[in-house]
């Protein structure tokens with residue numbers, strides 16, 4: 398646990414028009430940027446449990462966080478979005494979690510009437526026909542159920558990492574999730590590499606998804622996820638038939654970032670690099 402109290406502002410907000418809640422989150426983001434994932438989790442569980450939960454979809458990131466959090470508080474809550482199109486291996490994984498940790502993963506499901514309407518109108522595999530239809534499917538099966546779940550929470554924890562994809566490059570470790578009622582969103586692994594996550598999983602014998610041993614690098618719905626080829630980016634197997642999309646389903650990318658100190662530093666570095674590139 399952090400030895401300082403992030404509730405107490407450590408400096409005046411750098412952006413004066415930020416409201417009080419946003420300034421508080423920004424201070425926490427700055428304070429925890431260099432902290433270990435366990436320190437951030439300990440602070441968050443102390444501050445928000447039981448109105449905080451980890452979002453887990455089957456990836457190693459969420460499972461590593463679950464293991465860390467369980468060691469801090471065995472009553473930690475974990476939820477998943479059961480889209481109805483998950484591979485069977487994902488359900489086997491949640492059974493393994495139940496066995497190993499005694500955690501009863503909370504399943505959030507889509508509205509059956511919306512799913513029925515969409516599948517009837519456009520077919521069950523509409524996602525391959527257009528990006529708009531794919532997004533409509535993600536909206537009904539993921540985005541709306543997530544909204545319903547988060548409406549019951551004050552904070553949530555996700556396994557996002559900055560190196561995963563360009564759309565995640567500027568995530569902060571503590572964010573204000575304006576899309577979901579201004580609750581707090583935590584990304585304790587933001588600065589971790591994939592190798593570091595796997596080291597944690599193997600060292601601590603965390604159960605992991607069987608598909609990782611069959612060439613998958615990211616886990617999602619069965620029709621929309623494939624194994625990746627050697628050298629391909631981590632999320633290349635998600636919606637692999639789409640070109641020039643952000644490889645997101647809308648549950649993470651719409652979160653408004655507040656611009657932590659680390660973001661500003663990265664932006665400055667990018668600007669410097671761009672200037673260097675122009676003069677070269």
Ligand code: SF4
Nearest residue numbers: 524534535538618621
């Ligand atoms: S990932 Fe594919 S199957 Fe899952 S909700 Fe999105 S479009 Fe539908």
